[in-house]
Amino acid sequence: MSFKMNLMEGTNFNASSLTALQKVTLRAVVMSFLFYGLAAIEGTLMRVALVNPSIPPIHGAPEHFFSIMTVHPIIGIFGSTYQLVFAAFMFLIPFLTKKPLYSVGLANFVWIMITIGSALAWIAAFIWSYAPLYTLYWPLPADTAQFNVIGGIVFIIGVALIMIGTLGFIYNIYATIFAKVGVHANKTTKELLISGFGIDGMLNLVHKLTGKPPYSKEPALSLPVVAIFRGTVDTFLDALVILGAGILVLVYLLADVSGASWDVHAVDALLYKNFFWWGLDLVADGLVLIYVAGSWYLLATLITGQKLFMENVARAALLLELFVSWMVWSHHLLADQGQPEMMKLISGEMVTMFELLTQGLALFITLMTLWKARPLKMTMELKYLLAGLLGFGLAVPAAIIQADMGMNRILHNTQWIIGAHVHVALLTGLYMTLYSVVYVLWPLLTNNTKLFSMKFANAHFYLHLIGSVGMGAFMGMAGLEGMLRRHFYMDGEYQTFMILAAIAAIMMVVAWVIFMANIIMSVGLKGLVGIFLPASDDTATFGIDPQPSVVVSQKK
Amino acid sequence: MTFETSVELLKFHNVAYTVYAMLIISVIAWFAYNLTREKKAEPIVRIPFYLYIGFLVAMGVGHHIFTYNTIPWVSEDIMRHNITPDKTFQIKMANHKFDMPEKMEIKKGEKVLFDAHSSDLVYGFGLFRQDGSMISQMQVNPGSRNDLLWTFNECGEFDVRSTEYAGPAGNAMFVKKVVIVTGCDKKGA
Ligand SMILES: [Cu+2]
Numbered sequence: 001m002s003f004k005m006n007l008m009e010g011t012n013f014n015a016s017s018l019t020a021l022q023k024v025t026l027r028a029v030v031m032s033f034l035f036y037g038l039a040a041i042e043g044t045l046m047r048v049a050l051v052n053p054s055i056p057p058i059h060g061a062p063e064h065f066f067s068i069m070t071v072h073p074i075i076g077i078f079g080s081t082y083q084l085v086f087a088a089f090m091f092l093i094p095f096l097t098k099k100p101l102y103s104v105g106l107a108n109f110v111w112i113m114i115t116i117g118s119a120l121a122w123i124a125a126f127i128w129s130y131a132p133l134y135t136l137y138w139p140l141p142a143d144t145a146q147f148n149v150i151g152g153i154v155f156i157i158g159v160a161l162i163m164i165g166t167l168g169f170i171y172n173i174y175a176t177i178f179a180k181v182g183v184h185a186n187k188t189t190k191e192l193l194i195s196g197f198g199i200d201g202m203l204n205l206v207h208k209l210t211g212k213p214p215y216s217k218e219p220a221l222s223l224p225v226v227a228i229f230r231g232t233v234d235t236f237l238d239a240l241v242i243l244g245a246g247i248l249v250l251v252y253l254l255a256d257v258s259g260a261s262w263d264v265h266a267v268d269a270l271l272y273k274n275f276f277w278w279g280l281d282l283v284a285d286g287l288v289l290i291y292v293a294g295s296w297y298l299l300a301t302l303i304t305g306q307k308l309f310m311e312n313v314a315r316a317a318l319l320l321e322l323f324v325s326w327m328v329w330s331h332h333l334l335a336d337q338g339q340p341e342m343m344k345l346i347s348g349e350m351v352t353m354f355e356l357l358t359q360g361l362a363l364f365i366t367l368m369t370l371w372k373a374r375p376l377k378m379t380m381e382l383k384y385l386l387a388g389l390l391g392f393g394l395a396v397p398a399a400i401i402q403a404d405m406g407m408n409r410i411l412h413n414t415q416w417i418i419g420a421h422v423h424v425a426l427l428t429g430l431y432m433t434l435y436s437v438v439y440v441l442w443p444l445l446t447n448n449t450k451l452f453s454m455k456f457a458n459a460h461f462y463l464h465l466i467g468s469v470g471m472g473a474f475m476g477m478a479g480l481e482g483m484l485r486r487h488f489y490m491d492g493e494y495q496t497f498m499i500l501a502a503i504a505a506i507m508m509v510v511a512w513v514i515f516m517a518n519i520i521m522s523v524g525l526k527g528l529v530g531i532f533l534p535a536s537d538d539t540a541t542f543g544i545d546p547q548p549s550v551v552v553s554q555k556k
Numbered sequence: 557m558t559f560e561t562s563v564e565l566l567k568f569h570n571v572a573y574t575v576y577a578m579l580i581i582s583v584i585a586w587f588a589y590n591l592t593r594e595k596k597a598e599p600i601v602r603i604p605f606y607l608y609i610g611f612l613v614a615m616g617v618g619h620h621i622f623t624y625n626t627i628p629w630v631s632e633d634i635m636r637h638n639i640t641p642d643k644t645f646q647i648k649m650a651n652h653k654f655d656m657p658e659k660m661e662i663k664k665g666e667k668v669l670f671d672a673h674s675s676d677l678v679y680g681f682g683l684f685r686q687d688g689s690m691i692s693q694m695q696v697n698p699g700s701r702n703d704l705l706w707t708f709n710e711c712g713e714f715d716v717r718s719t720e721y722a723g724p725a726g727n728a729m730f731v732k733k734v735v736i737v738t739g740c741d742k743k744g745a
Contacts, residue, residue, distance in 0.1 A: 062724035133721050137678040146723040269678055269697040335680075335693060338700030341634050370591060378592050386588050393580040401573065405634075406627030410562040410690050413680060413719045420573075473577070480566050482689040484682075486721035493688055 006521050011450040013523040015530025019539040020104045021091060022445050026531045028087030028111035029438070029445075033516060035079030035118060036431075040509050042072045047471075047502040053490040065488045066133070067125040073134045077283065078162045079118030081430065085291055086110055086169045088437050089228050091445070091542065092298070093173055096225050099182045100540040102175035106168050113165025120158030124151045133486060135280075136245060138272040139264035142252035152253045156246045163243040170236050177221070177229055187220050195220040196229040197322070201315020208312075223301075223308055223315060227294020230318045234286030234325055241279020245272075270338045277332040285355060286325035288430060290318060292392065293362035295433050299385050300366045302440055304373035314365050321358045328352045331403035335412040344405060352403040359396045363389055380457055384436035387465050391429025394469070395421050398476070411479065418485040419475020419501070427468035427508065435461075444542065452521035460515040467507030474501040558626050560709045562691055565627060629692065629706065632667075636705040641669035647681060649674040649696055652725040654716065656734070664711055664739040670694075672702040679726070680719030683735060685712065693719045711740035 018026070046068055049058040058064050090110070094101045101107060124130045128151025132141040141152060178192055194200050200219045206212075221229070248267070255262045297308050308314060330348035333339040366389060376382060398420040402411045411417060442451070451457060478497035483489070489498075520528065559565040632639065643662060647670055648655035662668050672681045674696045681704065682693035691714060694704040713736050718729035 062727045066721070066724045131724060135721075137720075137722075140677055140723060143677065143723065146725065265699060268699055270700045273678075273697065333695075336695045336697060336700075337702045337704060338697060345634075367587065371587075374591060375594050376591050378588070382591075383588075386584055390581065390584045393584065394577055397576060398573070401569065406630040407565075407569070409627075409629060409633075409692050410566060412693060412695075414690070476573075477570070480570050481687075482684060484717075484719055488727050 006452070006524070008524050008526055010524025010527045011452055011522050013446055013449040013527040015523075015527045015533070016536065017447055018531070018535060019537045019542070020535040021094065021101055021107075021540050021542060022447075023531055023535045024104055024107040024111070025087045025091040025441075025445055027108070028083045028090075028114075030528065030531060031111055031115050032080050032083035032087065033512075033519070035075050035083065035115075037509075037512050037516065038122075039072055039076035039080055040505075040512050042068050042075065044502070044505040044509050046072070047498070047505040050489060050498045051495065051502050053488070060490060062488045063129045063131065066131040066486075067129040069486065070131040070133050071122045071125040074121045074159070074162075075118055076426070077134075078114060078159075079122075081426070081434075082162070082166065083111060083114050084434055084438075086114075086166075088295075088434070088441065089291075090169065090172060091441065093176050093225065093228060094540065095444070095542045096222055096298075097177065097183060098541070098543075099176060099179055099184065102172050102179065104538065104540050106172045110165045110168045110172070113161050113168065117158045117161030117163075117165060120161065121155050122158075124155035124158060127151065128154070130155045136249065136276060138267055138269045138276075139252070141249045142256075142264055144253070144256045149253050149256050153250065153257070156250045156253065160243060160246045160250075163239045163246070166235060166239040170232050170239070173228065173232050177225065184220070191220045196226055198226055198230065198315040198317075198319035201226075201312045202319055204312045205316055219315070223311060224294050224298035226315060227290055227297065227318055230322060231287050231290040231294065233322065234282040234290065237326075238279050238282035238287065241275065241282070245276055245279070270333075270336060273333060273336065274329070274339075278326075278329040281329040281332065282325060284425075285328050285352075286321075288425065289325070289355065289359055289362075290321055292388070292430060292433055293318065293321070293359070295437055296362060296366040296385065296389065297369075299381065299433070299436050299440060300369040303379070303382050303385065304369060304376065306369065306373050308365065309368040309372060310365050313361065317358050317361050320354070324351060324354045324358060328355065328403075331408075334403070334405055334408040348403060349405055353400060356396060356400050359392060363393060379439075380454075380461070381436045381439040383461055384432045384439060387461070388429055388431075388433030388436060391424055391427070391432055391468070394472070395425035395429050398424065413484055413486065414479035415475040415483045415485050416479030419472045419479055421472075421476075423475065424469065424472035428465065428472070431468070432465070435464075446523065449522055452518050456514050456518035460511045460518070463507045463511035463514065467504045467511060471501050471504035471508070474498075474504065558628070560628070563685075563689060563710075566689070628709075632705055632707065636669075636703065639667060639705060641705060642666040644669040644671055647672040647696075649679045649681075649718075650676050652677075652718075652722065652729055654718075654729065654731055656716070656731075658734070660735045662708055662735065662737045664708055664737055667705060667707050670704045670706065672696045672704070674698040674702075677722040678720055679722050679729070680717075682717050682719035684715045684717055686715070686733075695720055708737045711737045713737075 045058060046065065048055055049065055053060040058068070090101060090107050128148040130147050130151030132143070132147065141156070144152070177196065178189060180187065184192065219226070252262055252264060297314060301308055327347050328351050330339065330343045331352045334344050334348050370376065401407055402417055402421065442449070474497045478494040478501070479485070481494065483494045483497070559568070643666055645657060645660050645668065649672060670681060672694070675698060677698065679696040680693060681696050681702070683691040683706070685691060692704065692706055694702055696702045713733040716731045716734050718726050
């Protein structure tokens with residue numbers, strides 16, 4: 001087949017054979033990877049600007065630099081990660097529970113909301129240079145002396161739409177898990193809830209230890225479903241907090257537009273910070289860690305075809321992580337002297353330490369499950385899974401180090417935090433895990449479409465892995481030498497590290513281009529358009545008997 | 557081991573984390589290599605894994621507890637309300653500007669309190685060496701107490717920079733050589 005033909009038609013992809021569930025999942029996946037590319041390009045622009053500030057499009061202007069820095073995490077975390085994770089889970093829950101998704105319409109609403117919301121936030125930064133950064137520290141987002149008030153309103157509306165889409169996702173997941181149809185036809189809500197929170201795993205462990213039969217009850221929900229449910233609890237709280245903060249900011253901005261000038265100091269900055277970090281931390285310490293652990297368990301069982309090692313411990317660990325994730329936010333406030341010392345010590349330092357244990361356990365359980373199934377074939381999904389495990393192996397200890405009252409005094413707000421911890425956790429840990437999920441779901445979502453090139457897949461893997469670990473390492477080293485995050489250095493400070501980090505960032509952009517080329521050459525431009533056309537088959541399940549059309553198309 | 561200044565601590569930390577990173581990368585690489593080999597899994601292989609997990613926990617938790625007792629400023633920070641400082645400097649911040657003494661002169665070993673107040677935005681107060689490395693810092697929130705008690709164990713001229721983002725104008729919040737510490741035996745030590 002000629003290159004041009006391949007570009008138009010793909011390998012053997014047929015968009016019209018897809019069900020409604022497959023289509024809505026693929027739509028969100030496509031949007032997610034487009035936003036990922038945008039975030040990667042924005043990140044690279046900032047990296048390059050730190051090497052040579054006068055380079056276009058930033059031209060040495062802090063306003064421009066910081067407006068990019070403001071939307072970069074919004075695009076990366078919400079536009080890309082949220083979309084990808086939500087898409088995968090709205091497909092996986094029906095797949096794992098063998099029940100239909102509660103609503104395909106709602107699933108479509110979710111990706112549209114997140115896409116429009118992320119785009120609005122981006123536009124606010126692009127047109128009005130609105131730049132309070134994602135931390136939204138009070139009263140910066142409502143500071144109309146520095147920022148255009150219209151830009152602020154557009155930004156906040158964008159974030160609010162993302163959160164409304166998020167609530168739609170949560171409703172869809174809960175309604176699907178608790179629907180009493182199929183395998184759950186004769187389960188009570190109580191049984192499903194006990195399983196969802198991991199309480200049955202804890203009870204099984206207690207019964208085993210105290211010798212009280214029956215030692216082990218078959219849980220109502222499979223382990224990955226438990227992890228998704230558990231993570232969704234945090235996503236819900238987090239959405240409420242960010243929405244709440246957004247409404248507060250919006251009230252002040254609207255008051256400003258109407259000519260009233262309300263006293264921004266009526267809101268206590270430290271109290272607001274506590275509220276905001278409690279919610280925002282649920283994205284990082286709640287959602288990412290739990291969703292990731294759940295994805296590892298799912299991937300390990302799918303790749304090996306065997307039961308998970310120490311399953312009850314894994315379930316109990318998810319319950320433990322629930323309480324841990326709610327109580328760790330003070331590690332973001334260790335340099336805030338107004339924060340009570342006891343809070344810093346207990347929440348910020350002691351409880352945060354448990355994340356090493358919960359995450360270390362998830363890592364161990366996944367590795368053991370893989371090891372027991374030796375020998376395994378080194379497939380793409382296994383490769384990505386191992387890289388994902390490595391990412392968290394590097395990033396979680398990096399976080400524990402800065403969540404220390406002594407270390408935080410010299411690491412707070414430095415590039416160490418954003419490089420060695422955040423970027424390694426997200427780019428190496430989370431994205432490699434998500435790519436593994438993508439490779440596992442690929443045949444199911446595309447009805448066994450042949451991947452265009454394995455060489456491309458491998459090139460993407462190595463470029464992304466080396467680029468992400470390398471960038472995190474060089475940013476981290478600069479941080480140890482005092483380089484601040486959220487700062488635009490214009491006099492060639494930390495030049496060596498910044499050049500190396502910029503090279504690593506460019507590697508990741510190249511990796512993304514290769515990945516996208518591989519996907520587009522596989523599905524073809526026609527197929528890509530076809531994904532967004534309405535589905536003729538409105539099936540909302542995957543791979544179960546009453547919908548023979550799906551099964552048939554699977555077997556073709 | 558005790559750490560007198562942040563330079564020593566950061567150096568130690570740099571080496572410790574690099575060693576750890578190399579270790580975990582090689583463990584995963586070793587694991588991946590063995591995963592595809594024909595040989596059937598033996599129960600004995602569990603031992604290195606338990607060791608590995610034990611190592612992870614010991615490293616993470618250990619680093620924590622270990623540094624807690626060796627970093628002098630932690631206990632001082634927790635007890636700062638009961639300590640009478642030798643010197644106090646008032647730092648006022650507003651409109652992306654520092655309002656503080658032109659020169660803050662300090663003798664090595666003195667306990668100095670930096671008492672910062674912001675009347676508008678959230679800022680940061682950070683002390684830096686001439687090579688750009690950080691001595692210490694705190695957040696400065698409007699409406700709450702922001703007091704950093706610090707004992708300088710090193711001499712030299714130090715810069716003050718805002719370490720928290722407060723809008724693009726905050727980038728210029730940088731005052732050179734405003735803190736001067738003297739009284740060291742050897743020059744610069
Ligand atoms: Cu956190």
